[in-house]
């Protein structure tokens with residue numbers, strides 16, 4: 001939504017008397033934050049059960065949901081784990097990479113603007 005300005009000019013009272021607003025008043029509607037998809041990427045080495053565990057742990061998915069995402073990634077190369085604001089999405093990507101690396105798996109995920 002575009003912010004708009006309300007000025008003394010367009011608040012003039014046609015029945016006389018003083019203007020309703022003494023000074024220029026700017027009404028700003030807060031912008032909706034940009035959203036980013038977090039995408040899990042396939043590789044040939046990370047065990048399937050580890051991916052399912054990671055998706056449950058960091059994206060708050062059930063076992064069934066996490067399994068469906070893992071299968072999607074395994075069969076198509078990519079799968080969506082969730083949609084977040086930039087800071088949250090970046091944190092999730094870093095958490096997945098760090099957790100994978102700690103367990104010596106090359107698991108990667110990335111983010112993409114919605």
Ligand code: TYC
Pocket residue numbers: 040041042043044045046047048051070073074107
């Ligand atoms: N392709 C992996 C395997 O066959 C499994 C896997 C699934 C890896 C999803 C990463 O994001 C991934 N063990």
